[in-house]
Amino acid sequence: MNRLVERRLCEIRSSSDQPLCAYVYDLTGIRGHVAAMLAAMPPKTRLFYAIKANPDKRIIEALLPLVAGFEVASAGELLRVREVSRDVPILFGGPGKKDFELRTAIAHNVAYLHVESLLELRKIIMYANEGKRLTQVLLRINLRSKTLPQTKIAMGGRPSPFGLDEAYIGEAAAILREPDNRYVQFCGFHFHSLSNNPDAELHATMVQHYLEKASEWERLFGLDVRIVNAGGGFGVAYDGSPGFDWQRFASLLGQSEAVRNLGTARLIFEPGRLIVADYGYYAAEVVDIKRSHDCVFAVVRGGTHHNRLPASWGHNHPFRILEREEWPYVFERPEAEHSRVTIVGELCTPKDRLHADAELDRLRVGDVLVFEKSGAYCWTISHHDFLSHPHPEFHYLTEGDQDE
The missing domain is CATH 2.40.37.10 (Lyase, Ornithine Decarboxylase; Chain A, domain 1)
Incomplete structure (x- = not known):
């Protein structure tokens, strides 16, 4: 202790x-830990903090100078971050966003809205048009992959309320191209397939798979992918066993051909538990x-x-x-x-x-x-x-x- x-x-x-x-x-410990995480990350990657892990205002304030921004999953979390900073980049994710949450996200200029369904995409277009506000979105995709790591909490690779089944990407792309969409801009994809994964090697392989799929969909559907958000899900051990090895994970990312070939795109991570637990x-x-x-x-x-x-x-x-x-x-x-x-x-x-x-x-x-x-x-x-x-x-x- x-x-x-x-x-x-x-x-x-x-x-x-x-x-x-x-x-x-221990705010000093959190800041030192995040500084070490950032130092290990390869170019073209960015670190956000998912405040659902701990939305304490003092923690948000401590991380503000270090992280690229914050991930939120409700209007309440969004407004808590905005109490600390009016302009820090915010990612807004989570299923079941209500109409007032979509309007709040657009009004508070979130950096990226994570689209969880075709209905949600149409609502975002409607509210962005009403407010005449440029709104950038990432399509959250539930992969049909059988090779994702298995953990106690899985949100992808199986039937799930989270994200769009990848079979609907083409339909989402068509909606984005409809003439009445004047303000919503597609920027990339969001993946968050699991939680509390302890294996750095498997996680790096999974992220490479994300990047390969994003590149494939970019060609297939004529999309311009600027952002791939690989989510969080990094494990913390509570039984004395080794936890997630971030240094090893970052090193493997640096060696990945898919990461080196990002071009002008950026790879985002949004851990919560690993940062503060x-x-x-x-x-x-x-x-x-x-x-x-x-x-x-x-x-x-x-x-x-x-x-x-x-x-x-x-x-x-x-x-x-x-x-x-x-x-x-x-x-x-x-x-x-x-x-x-x-x-x-x-x-x-x-x-x-x-x-x-x-x-x-x-x-x-x-x-x-x-x-x-x-x-x-x-x-x-x-x-x-x-x-x-x-x-x-x-x-x-x-x-x-x-x-x-």
Whole structure:
């Protein structure tokens, strides 16, 4: 665990008489990580941040000087980015865009709108004509490929609500050429076939396949492809296994003939999880330890209403113990020694589990569990107000914090 995170948590706990429950985001770490990612990327590639992973305004502000722009998937996310910057490039993706979202995207001058269906394309043309606003679009394509990497979450290469089946590209091209389309400009293709892929080699092969298909469709349908958005989907490991090797991936891209032959086109990536996951920490204090049917449970101030990712994905979330020696009561302090302990939250549901059967040397009531890799898809996907427990505090490490 980052020593600055540990020190900050100790400061937070000592300043309150309530059990600790907080998120800490290491903004300095995020910026350093992104700088290293950018340094490895080959020419003609661009890095955007998908804010769905964590739309915290402080994170957006920290990334603003570094990334090429931001990817959003709702009008709410779009307006959050625009609160930070009026002109930073924005990619707007996601299925089921409502009419007001399309109008909002056009009014706020998004760089590229990702088209998810033929109906959506016709609506974009209608609203762009009404507003007389040049609107650039990328067609999101669901490939009919059987060679895509397989992960727990797949959005392409199979029946899916995401994107256009590639069989409809010709029809989309014909719509774009209709005489009543005066303001919508085709700029390229968007692909996002999977999520949380850990294999850099397979991912590089997949991106090369994207580029080859885009080139094929450019010739076949007489299109001018300026942008290929290869999406995100880069994996983060929560079980101690190796995560996605960005340096290896970038190196393979640099060797790819398809990337070298981009010409004036640009290749875009829009990761979210890979950028922020390792730089967020969720801390929850142990408020009780109990034994039931020969099992040991540690109950924390918090739970899945703050960090739903482990319950959502069915994994044990990695954590470390921050020991506290203070014990203000006259009675004995409950503890578990050399035990398997299941970490549960304060909710009235057996599904409120963060880690099952963790093998621990010692855990005491009053100790703090710090769940690492909690920077992405933890707070924002959670059911915050179930049972109306207080929300966690939010704290940030910046360049002003020093490791003594």
